[in-house]
Amino acid sequence: MSAFERARWLALLVPAGLMLGALGSQYIGGLYPCEMCYWQRWPHDVAIVAAMFAFGLRSHAWKGRFVALAGLGILVSGLIGVFHAGVEYGWWEGITKCTSTAGSSGNLMADIMNAPLIRCDTPQWELLGISLAGFNAIISVSAALVIFGLLRQKDA
Numbered sequence: 001m002s003a004f005e006r007a008r009w010l011a012l013l014v015p016a017g018l019m020l021g022a023l024g025s026q027y028i029g030g031l032y033p034c035e036m037c038y039w040q041r042w043p044h045d046v047a048i049v050a051a052m053f054a055f056g057l058r059s060h061a062w063k064g065r066f067v068a069l070a071g072l073g074i075l076v077s078g079l080i081g082v083f084h085a086g087v088e089y090g091w092w093e094g095i096t097k098c099t100s101t102a103g104s105s106g107n108l109m110a111d112i113m114n115a116p117l118i119r120c121d122t123p124q125w126e127l128l129g130i131s132l133a134g135f136n137a138i139i140s141v142s143a144a145l146v147i148f149g150l151l152r153q154k155d156a
Contacts, residue, residue, distance in 0.1 A: 003150040003151070003153035004060075004063075004064065004067070004150065004151065004153075006150050007067050007071070007146075007147045007150035007151050008051065008054050008055065008063070008067050010143055010146060010147050010150070011047065011050070011051040011054065011067045011070035011071055011074070011147055012048065012051035012052065012054075012055070012070070014047075014074055014139065014140070014143040015044035015045075015047040015048050015051070015070070015073065015074055015077070015140075016048055018044055018077075018136060018139060018140065019041065019044050019045070019048065022037070022040075022041060022132075025125070025132065029125075031124045031125055031132070032118050032124075033118065034118040034119060036080065036083070036084040036087065036094070036133070037084070037132075037133070039080050039084070040077045040080045040081050040084065040133065040136050041077075042077075043073040043074070043076040043077035043080070044073065044074065044077050044140075045073075046069075046070075046073040047069075047070040047071075047072075047073030047074045047077070048070075050066045050067075050069040050070040050073060051066065051067065051070040053066040054066035054067045054070065064151060067147065067151060068147075068148070068151060070147070071143075071144045071147035071148055071151070072144070074140050074143055074144040074147065075140065075141060075144035075145075077136060077140045078136060078137050078138075078139070078140025078141035078142075078143075078144060079137075079141065081133045081134065081135075081136035081137030081140060081141075082137040082141070084133035084136075084137075085130075085131055085133040085134040085137055087121050088121055088122065088123045088131050088133060088134075089131075090121070094121055
């Protein structure tokens with residue numbers, strides 16, 4: 001299998017697998033996504049569609065562009081995962097209301113009533129101290145770098 005074929009398969013299987021895991025943890029495991037979790041899903045959706053185009057097109061040049069676009073989507077999701085994991089670990093503040101604390105606006109009751117049910121700054125699940133956002137960051141950034149490396153090889 002050529003480097004291009006490996007890149008193309010990775011560009012499809014990595015985001016598809018991560019999305020299956022996310023949806024499975026939501027609908028089977030009862031782990032409901034926060035706002036930033038959804039942000040990580042959107043680029044994976046784009047990556048899956050782009051990778052499917054890379055399998056359906058005849059032009060090798062266009063196939064390569066769509067694999068690169070899928071790799072970019074995977075990378076973007078991973079970088080959002082880095083940001084989300086940093087919010088969960090307390091490395092920096094979040095930028096959404098799902099990380100705000102009650103009473104921050106001066107009206108405690110309004111803050112409580114408007115607070116999201118799923119907070120972005122508290123991981124719902126961890127393995128070895130790594131949250132789901134952390135795993136998405138590790139897997140997505142690594143896979144994107146491998147895809148870009150494979151695309152740069154001469155037989156790509």
